[in-house]
Amino acid sequence: MASAAHRAILTLDKRARAELKGQKPVILWMTGLSGAGKSTIANRLEEKLWLCGHHTMLLDGDNLRCGLNKDLTFTDAARVENIRRTAEVAKLMLEAGLIAICALISPFRRERMLARQLVGADEFIEVFVDAPLDLCKRRDPKGLYARALAGQIPNFTGISSPYEPPDTPELHLRTDRHDVDALAGQVLEALRHRGVIAGTP
Numbered sequence: 238m239a240s241a242a243h244r245a246i247l248t249l250d251k252r253a254r255a256e257l258k259g260q261k262p263v264i265l266w267m268t269g270l271s272g273a274g275k276s277t278i279a280n281r282l283e284e285k286l287w288l289c290g291h292h293t294m295l296l297d298g299d300n301l302r303c304g305l306n307k308d309l310t311f312t313d314a315a316r317v318e319n320i321r322r323t324a325e326v327a328k329l330m331l332e333a334g335l336i337a338i339c340a341l342i343s344p345f346r347r348e349r350m351l352a353r354q355l356v357g358a359d360e361f362i363e364v365f366v367d368a369p370l371d372l373c374k375r376r377d378p379k380g381l382y383a384r385a386l387a388g389q390i391p392n393f394t395g396i397s398s399p400y401e402p403p404d405t406p407e408l409h410l411r412t413d414r415h416d417v418d419a420l421a422g423q424v425l426e427a428l429r430h431r432g433v434i435a436g437t438p
């Protein structure tokens with residue numbers, strides 16, 4: 238059936254909205270195992286950006302699953318839909334001129350590629366938040382590995398569901414080697430280097 242939806246013509250575009258904010262809009266897509274440090278680094282990064290006067294929105298996978306995505310499970314199909322919705326919301330944030338920080342496991346390369354393809358080539362920065370599985374299990378900040386290993390959580394990434402690491406992420410953060418502040422600083426530096434935000438801190 239033909240769709241009745243039409244795209245409205247808008248006077249302002251993302252560039253106009255972003256110019257007022259003194260930044261270039263981008264999506265920072267943080268992927269990695271549960272417990273690798275995505276939320277922690279995303280949170281610290283957002284604080285740092287805020288202190289420099291930048292406008293951000295943090296889309297945290299766990300939080301989205303409490304609202305927009307609360308109908309979704311963790312089957313492969315539901316994970317794909319989880320990424321699709323999150324990427325579409327991030328694209329709207331981009332249109333608003335924001336630096337959209339997405340922190341979600343997003344285990345499949347193909348879906349991360351689909352998210353990337355929704356926006357321009359220079360608007361998507363994939364950040365691999367990397368820690369060995371053993372370390373994530375030891376950290377287990379939400380007690381999820383313990384429950385997954387006890388068979389209480391089906392389809393848990395790293396235990397009973399695969400994680401496909403990025404081949405060529407724009408940024409690779411080793412959370413087993415550097416502390417949160419240094420890693421958030423690395424992302425900030427990369428944003429300056431790409432002209433997303435200006436100048437020195």
Ligand code: ADP
Pocket residue numbers: 269270271272273274275276277278340366376378411412413414415416417420
């Ligand atoms: P994720 O969002 O990837 O599931 P979280 O950020 O919720 O992971 O949890 C990561 C845990 O690891 C937190 O308890 C955090 O304090 C701890 N941690 C220790 N070192 C680091 C680091 N260098 N970077 C990020 N998190 C770290």
